[in-house]
Amino acid sequence: MHRFVLVARQAAARLCGRGPGGCRGGRTDMALRCAASLAAGRQPRGPRREGTVRWSSAAKASAVKINEKASREKILTLESMNPQVKAVEYAVRGPIVLKAGEIEKELRKGIKKPFTEVIKANIGDAHAMGQRPITFLRQVVALCTYPNLLDSPSFPEDAKKRARRILQGCGGNSLGSYTASQGINCIREDVASYIERRDGGVPADPDNIYLTTGASDGISAILKILISGWGKSRTGVMIPIPQYPLYSAAISELDAIQVNYYLDEENCWALNVNELRRALNEAKAYCNPKVLCIINPGNPTGQVQNRKCIEDVIHFAWEEKLFLLADEVYQDNVYSEGCQFHSFKKILYEMGPEYYNNVELASFHSTSKGYMGECGYRGGYMEVINLHPEIKGQLVKLLSVRLCPPVSGQAAMDIVVNPPVPGEESYAQFIKEKESVLNNLAKKAKLTEDMFNKIPGVHCNPLQGAMYAFPRIFIPSKAIEEAKAHKMAPDMFYCMKLLEETGICVVPGSGFGQREGTYHFRMTILPPVEKLKILLEKVKDFHIKFLEKYA
Numbered sequence: 001m002h003r004f005v006l007v008a009r010q011a012a013a014r015l016c017g018r019g020p021g022g023c024r025g026g027r028t029d030m031a032l033r034c035a036a037s038l039a040a041g042r043q044p045r046g047p048r049r050e051g052t053v054r055w056s057s058a059a060k061a062s063a064v065k066i067n068e069k070a071s072r073e074k075i076l077t078l079e080s081m082n083p084q085v086k087a088v089e090y091a092v093r094g095p096i097v098l099k100a101g102e103i104e105k106e107l108r109k110g111i112k113k114p115f116t117e118v119i120k121a122n123i124g125d126a127h128a129m130g131q132r133p134i135t136f137l138r139q140v141v142a143l144c145t146y147p148n149l150l151d152s153p154s155f156p157e158d159a160k161k162r163a164r165r166i167l168q169g170c171g172g173n174s175l176g177s178y179t180a181s182q183g184i185n186c187i188r189e190d191v192a193s194y195i196e197r198r199d200g201g202v203p204a205d206p207d208n209i210y211l212t213t214g215a216s217d218g219i220s221a222i223l224k225i226l227i228s229g230w231g232k233s234r235t236g237v238m239i240p241i242p243q244y245p246l247y248s249a250a251i252s253e254l255d256a257i258q259v260n261y262y263l264d265e266e267n268c269w270a271l272n273v274n275e276l277r278r279a280l281n282e283a284k285a286y287c288n289p290k291v292l293c294i295i296n297p298g299n300p301t302g303q304v305q306n307r308k309c310i311e312d313v314i315h316f317a318w319e320e321k322l323f324l325l326a327d328e329v330y331q332d333n334v335y336s337e338g339c340q341f342h343s344f345k346k347i348l349y350e351m352g353p354e355y356y357n358n359v360e361l362a363s364f365h366s367t368s369k370g371y372m373g374e375c376g377y378r379g380g381y382m383e384v385i386n387l388h389p390e391i392k393g394q395l396v397k398l399l400s401v402r403l404c405p406p407v408s409g410q411a412a413m414d415i416v417v418n419p420p421v422p423g424e425e426s427y428a429q430f431i432k433e434k435e436s437v438l439n440n441l442a443k444k445a446k447l448t449e450d451m452f453n454k455i456p457g458v459h460c461n462p463l464q465g466a467m468y469a470f471p472r473i474f475i476p477s478k479a480i481e482e483a484k485a486h487k488m489a490p491d492m493f494y495c496m497k498l499l500e501e502t503g504i505c506v507v508p509g510s511g512f513g514q515r516e517g518t519y520h521f522r523m524t525i526l527p528p529v530e531k532l533k534i535l536l537e538k539v540k541d542f543h544i545k546f547l548e549k550y551a
Contacts, residue, residue: 087252096495100505115503121523122505124467126373129526136430137415144175144411158424166411175407181400183211187414191381194417199346210382213405215329215364218382220250222362226291227256236289241513244299257287268461269303273312292322297330297465300512300522304339304464310347318359326363332370335442336464360386367412371437379409444525444532451536455543468522475519479550491519502538
C-alpha cells in the first residue's frame, strides 16, 4: 500500500474514533479526501449533509507530516553529487549534439529551416552513416544468436564452424549465458593468434588478453588500477593534445591529473619526444606522471606514427618508467602512401629483451572502427604485457565486478581476429567487402583533405589514417568577441552557427584540446561520397559567408 494512503487511513480511523479497521460507509473516503487536502495545504471541504467534521489534532499532525515529507529537499543535487562526475566532459556527445537533436525534432514538426536534414558528422558511427555490415561477421553472430540456423543451407559452412566453436565456449551452448570475466577462452586464443600473425610471429599469450566492452572499457579499467596517491604524489596521465575525449573524461572521473603533450600540427601532427620530455618535467612539480597514452592512428588528427617515432616513445617510456597505453583501434584504417601501421608491441619486441621484458604496455582494439564499423556490438580487447602477477589478479577482480563483456560483442570480435582465409568459401566475398570499405574510406580521406584546402582560411593536414578530418579554421576577431559575449569558445560559436545555418553537426576543436589561439573542428569522413561532397560544399559556402560577415 502507498505510504500516503496508509497514513491517511490511520488518520481517518482516529478521526472517526475507530481502530485500524476504519469507519463505516463513506466516512472513510471522506476522511481520506480531507487528509489529502490538508497534506496539500488546502482546507478540507466538509460533508454535503448538515453537520461538521471534527478533526483530531493527531489527524492534522499526520497530514502536515505527509506534506513536509512530500516537499523536502532532494538528496541528490548538483551541489551534493560526486564532483568528479560533474567535472566529466565528452565533447563528441556534448552541447552541439544536443542542439542537433532539438533541430531534428523541429524539422519533424514541420518547422522550416534552411536545410531539410541534420547531417551528424560528429561521431565515427559507420553504419549510421550508411556503411553496410560485413556479411560474414553478421552471419556468424546470427548463427550464435539463433543456433537453429545452423541447420539452414543458407549459411556457409565456414561461418557455421566458427559459430559452433564460439557456442561450445559458452555455458549451456548459449550466447545468453555469462562468460568468464576475462572473456570466452577460445576467443582469447583467436585474439592471441591474430596478434602473432599481425606482428610477424611475435608471441602472444591468451592469458594476457582481456575481452572488453569496446576499447573504452579496457582503457578505463587500466586507468582505474594505475591511479593512486594524493597531492603531489597523485598519478599524472600524459595524453596527446588534440586527444579523444574519453581520456580527459576518465581522468576527471578518477580524479587523476591530466598532463598534456602537444602534437606538432606543422609537421602533420607528429609526436615529438622533446615535447614529451617538456610535459613530463613540468608535471613532476605537481603530480607523479606514470602513464603515457598514445593514439595511433590518431583521433582526431588522423596521423600514422612511423617506426622511428614509436621507437623513440618506447625508449622514453623505458627511461622514465612510464606505463604505456597504445590505443590502436584504427589499425586497419591507413590510407596514405608510404604510411604503415606498426603496433607498439611489435616494435617493443624488436627493440630487444631489455625493453620487451620490462616496459609495461596495454594495447587496445575494437569492433567499432576499421572496416567493420560494428559500434553497437561493443566488442573489443586489450592485451597487457609485463604486468606484475599480483596486479593481474587485481585486474581480473576489477573486471569481474561487471561480470563479463557483452557476449555478442565477444563473438563479433572473434570474427575480426579470425576472418575467412584463402580456400574457405566465404573468403572471396569477405575480402571484396573489406577492400571496398577501406578503398572507399581512402578515397573520401583524400577528397576531404583536397576540398578543405581549397577553402580560404581553412587548412587540413593529410588524412593518413583513422576516419576524421581535423582542419584548422581562421576565426576573425569580431567573431571571437561575439563568441565571448555568448560565453562560448570561438570554435563552439562557429560550429553552432554551422549547425543552425546548414544542418551540419561537427565537434569544436576545443572539445579535443588545441594550442591556445588556434581553432579547429573534427568531422568524420564516413558519409557516402556524394553526400560528403555536398557536406563539404556547404561548409565551404558557410565559411566564406562567415568570414565576410565578421571581417
